[in-house]
Amino acid sequence: MIQNANIKSSFDLKLIRDQFPILHQEVNGKDLVYFDNAATTQKPKRVIEALNKYYEVDNANIHRGAHALADRSTRYFEHTRASICQFINSPSEDQIIFTKGTTDGINLVAATFGRANIKKGDSIIISHMEHHSNIVPWQMLCEATGATLKVIKVTASGELDMNSFDELLDKSVKLVSIVHASNALGTINPVEEIIQKAHQIGAKVLLDGAQSASHLLVDVHALDCDFYVCSAHKLYGPTGVGFLYGKRELLEEMPPYQGGGEMIKEVDFAGTTYNTIPFKFEAGTPNIGDVIAFNEAIQFINELGKDAIMSHENELLAYATEGMESIPGVRLIGTAAKKVSVLSFLIEGMHPFDVGMMLDARGIAVRTGHHCTQPLMKLFNIEGTVRASFAVYNTKNEIDTLLEGVAKLAKMKQSV
Numbered sequence: 001m002i003q004n005a006n007i008k009s010s011f012d013l014k015l016i017r018d019q020f021p022i023l024h025q026e027v028n029g030k031d032l033v034y035f036d037n038a039a040t041t042q043k044p045k046r047v048i049e050a051l052n053k054y055y056e057v058d059n060a061n062i063h064r065g066a067h068a069l070a071d072r073s074t075r076y077f078e079h080t081r082a083s084i085c086q087f088i089n090s091p092s093e094d095q096i097i098f099t100k101g102t103t104d105g106i107n108l109v110a111a112t113f114g115r116a117n118i119k120k121g122d123s124i125i126i127s128h129m130e131h132h133s134n135i136v137p138w139q140m141l142c143e144a145t146g147a148t149l150k151v152i153k154v155t156a157s158g159e160l161d162m163n164s165f166d167e168l169l170d171k172s173v174k175l176v177s178i179v180h181a182s183n184a185l186g187t188i189n190p191v192e193e194i195i196q197k198a199h200q201i202g203a204k205v206l207l208d209g210a211q212s213a214s215h216l217l218v219d220v221h222a223l224d225c226d227f228y229v230c231s232a233h234k235l236y237g238p239t240g241v242g243f244l245y246g247k248r249e250l251l252e253e254m255p256p257y258q259g260g261g262e263m264i265k266e267v268d269f270a271g272t273t274y275n276t277i278p279f280k281f282e283a284g285t286p287n288i289g290d291v292i293a294f295n296e297a298i299q300f301i302n303e304l305g306k307d308a309i310m311s312h313e314n315e316l317l318a319y320a321t322e323g324m325e326s327i328p329g330v331r332l333i334g335t336a337a338k339k340v341s342v343l344s345f346l347i348e349g350m351h352p353f354d355v356g357m358m359l360d361a362r363g364i365a366v367r368t369g370h371h372c373t374q375p376l377m378k379l380f381n382i383e384g385t386v387r388a389s390f391a392v393y394n395t396k397n398e399i400d401t402l403l404e405g406v407a408k409l410a411k412m413k414q415s416v
């Protein structure tokens with residue numbers, strides 16, 4: 001799993017951790033171990049400082065302003081768009097649309113592309129491991145249009161059953177909307193194959209990139225996906241901001257999402273004409289400060305290098321997986337061959353929430369529950385899992401602390 005061990009030598013974990021003020025605190029009298037990164041990552045100082053600076057120095061509404069502050073704010077806002085463009089190798093900046101996050105991006109596509117292109121008799125394919133935000137918008141669309149939602153099966157190891165995908169793929173399919181990397185299991189899905197096969201029958205593909213953008217190299221051009229959505233807060237940026245990438249011809253054809261300022265070319269009671277992309281989809285005053293601060297998160301990742309980040313996280317995942325496997329009474333949920341740094345598990349006889357509370361008493365932050373993937377939990381016949389998810393600032397020592405805590409709980413349970 002370790003992809004480039006040499007890069008690790010340039011990777012100074014202390015320097016990285018020093019950039020995250022929040023990590024340096026005690027919780028319940030213990031050093032905080034933050035393993036809830038799949039829910040949201042912590043923010044480096046430069047992101048927090050950029051947000052402060054925006055409000056202290058630059059705050060103004062963007063676009064069309066004649067004054068210096070408006071000009072500065074607009075330029076910084078558009079810098080972020082340019083950085084995202086480069087970050088995911090979009091062919092152009094105007095194919096990047098700012099959203100509130102992944103959920104907002106999926107809803108945008110459902111309400112625009114979906115309403116315009118999907119009708120009764122058509123179908124949409126998702127998978128059994130989707131986050132609720134990649135299920136419910138499609139259910140709502142199907143209810144409104146009479147289209148059918150079809151679901152790719154998931155295997156016991158937590159991988160997509162590609163035979164099931166092949167069986168579902170027929171001429172009725174207009175869209176395949178699939179998670180790039182699963183938040184509940186960590187599975188990295190074979191999206192290249194999915195995209196290629198979907199395109200063969202003329203269907204479009206949306207990738208839910210909430211868990212892939214921070215962990216994997218993402219090249220939307222090479223992948224040839226039609227849409228890619230993601231949230232800044234999963235990649236060291238602020239909450240309330242994300243982006244949608246779309247192919248130019250699709251974005252240009254799609255009707256607008258919300259009506260209001262910024263998305264228009266001209267408004268007249270006789271009829272309104274719409275702005276060009278990306279502004280056609282950006283009605284109203286956006287989350288300017290957070291978009292500007294998001295740029296710092298992207299630069300943070302760029303400066304470390306995705307290869308180095310992936311190498312470190314893969315090493316943490318391999319170490320934690322091996323450790324967990326050696327603890328009697330622990331069951332791993334999600335054992336795919338290719339995973340991002342997400343480790344879901346159960347301790348025999350213990351409710352995940354109780355495990356989470358007891359780990360919290362040791363200063364360890366993990367997430368417990370269904371992780372917004374209730375159909376997946378039902379498939380595994382469980383209520384939920386305990387999920388430890390690792391980011392660039394995590395250490396093997398922290399994993400040792402987790403393993404020690406889990407081993408004590410498992411032993412305690414077995415001796416009862």
Ligand code: PMP
Binds near residue numbers: 211
């Ligand atoms: N999809 C996946 C795979 C996720 O992990 C998440 C966040 N947990 C989402 C979608 C939704 O992201 P957001 O809440 O930032 O819109």
